Amino acid sequence: MNLTVVGLGLIGGSLAKDLRSKGIAKHIIGVDKNPDHCNKAKELGIIDEFQPLDKAVANADLVIVSVPVNATLKVLTMVLDLIDDKTVVMDVGSTKSEICKVVENHPRRKNYVANHPIAGTEYSGPVAAIEGLYDKKTTIICDQDKSDPKAVLLIKVLHEAIGMHVIHMEAEEHDRHIAYVSHLSHVISYVLGKTVLEIEKDETNIFELAGSGFASTARLAKSNPDMWTPIFMQNKKSLLKAVDEYQKNLQEFRDLIAGDDEKALYNEIGRINDIRRVLEGLALKRAQGN
Amino acid sequence: MNLTVVGLGLIGGSLAKDLRSKGIAKHIIGVDKNPDHCNKAKELGIIDEFQPLDKAVANADLVIVSVPVNATLKVLTMVLDLIDDKTVVMDVGSTKSEICKVVENHPRRKNYVANHPIAGTEYSGPVAAIEGLYDKKTTIICDQDKSDPKAVLLIKVLHEAIGMHVIHMEAEEHDRHIAYVSHLSHVISYVLGKTVLEIEKDETNIFELAGSGFASTARLAKSNPDMWTPIFMQNKKSLLKAVDEYQKNLQEFRDLIAGDDEKALYNEIGRINDIRRVLEGLALKRAQGN
Known part of the structure; x- marks a missing residue:
């Protein structure tokens, strides 16, 4: 063709x-x-x-x-x-x-x-x-x-x-779902990039200490603004809903740390580890080509 | 030995x-x-x-x-x-x-x-x-x-x-820096995992839509609570400071999207892209074995 x-x-x-x-x-x-x-x-x-x-x-x-x-x-x-x-x-x-x-x-x-x-x-x-x-x-x-x-x-x-x-x-269902599994990941990665770049101004050579975990979590912060600014704008409604839920969950997670609630924090992380099922299911599915 | x-x-x-x-x-x-x-x-x-x-x-x-x-x-x-x-x-x-x-x-x-x-x-x-x-x-x-x-x-x-x-x-400088380049990454990844798992309860098969971006950003959410709960507790002071700055930056980023401030959002992402310097410097340094 x-x-x-x-x-x-x-x-x-x-x-x-x-x-x-x-x-x-x-x-x-x-x-x-x-x-x-x-x-x-x-x-x-x-x-x-x-x-x-x-x-x-x-x-x-x-x-x-x-x-x-x-x-x-x-x-x-x-x-x-x-x-x-x-x-x-x-x-x-x-x-x-x-x-x-x-x-x-x-x-x-x-x-x-x-x-x-x-x-x-x-x-x-x-x-x-x-x-x-x-x-x-x-x-x-x-x-x-x-x-x-x-x-x-x-x-x-x-x-x-x-x-x-x-x-x-x-189309609407697509945008609602993609807000969570793609657009939100970009937002939180950009914000991680910003937070660590800001601290670097005061703390030279901080990146000497960055490992593969940081590289993985901040990877999407390299994505270019020509592509991502209009995506965030067009999917604003669903994305803001996802960001709001993220903010609420981050505040709760922060409160567990601040409140020394070690047992609750441990249980919370244990529940979140269920994400393995998702990520490894995904990897398996792809390896099998389904 | x-x-x-x-x-x-x-x-x-x-x-x-x-x-x-x-x-x-x-x-x-x-x-x-x-x-x-x-x-x-x-x-x-x-x-x-x-x-x-x-x-x-x-x-x-x-x-x-x-x-x-x-x-x-x-x-x-x-x-x-x-x-x-x-x-x-x-x-x-x-x-x-x-x-x-x-x-x-x-x-x-x-x-x-x-x-x-x-x-x-x-x-x-x-x-x-x-x-x-x-x-x-x-x-x-x-x-x-x-x-x-x-x-x-x-x-x-x-x-x-x-x-x-x-x-x-x-030791104190170590803990202050590592809060930003490691512990904070784990917190935001755990919270991403939680947010997407919660939405999955209502939206079946959402993970069919998850790509490599989500996998990268949520990877650390697989990390186990035996190791990470006590790390968060021991480095509570520095970590909470990092989380607070992250929350402030997330709110500002959210406001740019909510306020339709496309130009400011574009410029902000452009500045955050400077993280390439860091991540790619890191990769280069490692490839060279320095």
Whole structure:
């Protein structure tokens, strides 16, 4: 198929790489407002050529919109305005409600499949694109009833071909869940990064002492603001609810320490250790490729 | 040398493995109140034999106390009571002030070297012990002036032989810094685990959606309460200060999202991205073995 990727970053670039290596994408056209990204993506062989948006989508079988979620609102509408009925369009955004809402009444709505592959790293740009990023991960197709069933099937098969497990969900439910298992993790990691950077101003060489635990917990604090600021804004309602619950739980945990309530703290940590079930179930599931 | 390891968990077990594989420990005696740990450590070849504490330390050149920090207060005193002047003793606790205080006036204080190797995983027990755990990591020797210089030199050389970088610090400074770069990370990870487990009660299969970001941020929530409850208690003062600053920063970050202050949020995340310098400096330093 002829593939057009709008937004040549980690997510779009990695999709292009996998779809080419699986023999699915025969010719790949890139679009990016940043000319350095266009040149770099071509140099790395991620795309065959780059073009302005209107030319790039003219002969596309599939258009992947992989730009930050605020830009997606505009770009997705522009793409749907440009295509004819043979072209399928998908996005990759970490929020779904606002994106689905903005194209709700578009005459080409049925050509669009709302999609969120749950994969990534804390890096960005075409140099961060890696083959195999999606292997054994999950993608979520949202509001499938609003898309042409053949378009949904195509998107499903494409993701399965690159090793992904496909699930379906309503956009609102997606945003509510992702607030907890992804967006909240980013918030608390950013705040950890800030807190430790602040203390470093007074305490030189504090990072000499940082171990793998800190590196793991603060990893997401490296994630870039172009991508994450609009995600937090678009999922504000669900995210704030998650942050409020987190704050309440943090205060209670703090009170157990402050109150010397050793036994209660011990029991609380023991209950939290149940997270092993989740994390190890996740790891096992992925190893088995389900 | 004859090595005695009191506490056959991840930390003590891994030290025994490395010291044996480097040819330093010729005979290793284990002590553990849990008979299963004794049997398992012997079966795994971590120790040559296990004995009660008094017999185990009688002919030891070095005694490593690697039990939870509340137990260290008692066990360290017992070991110092039992040894004669030829034996060196070290601990591995993640807190240092209270441990140093409890043996401050012990007649064998000079035989003891207060030590904290910054390494570990979220697992525990002798089966979790792994060779090479300490390679390219840092250990901190505290209050070295209170130890015999020859004992300090021995501990330094031992750690360097297993690939570690050795630094020196006062116990109080250690505890203040470690509150930020280790203990705080554990608190926020535990609270993330709790928050997401709570929401799971209402939202089945939410973990289908969890990606590598959540796994990374919640990893430390698997850490066991036997080790972490007494650490939080012993370092309460410094840890609560760190938690308070974290809470203030979290509230400010929340306010930026709630107030739709997109530009300020963008700039804040941009500044926090400076944590890359730290985390990548750390990774580079370790790869180079400095």
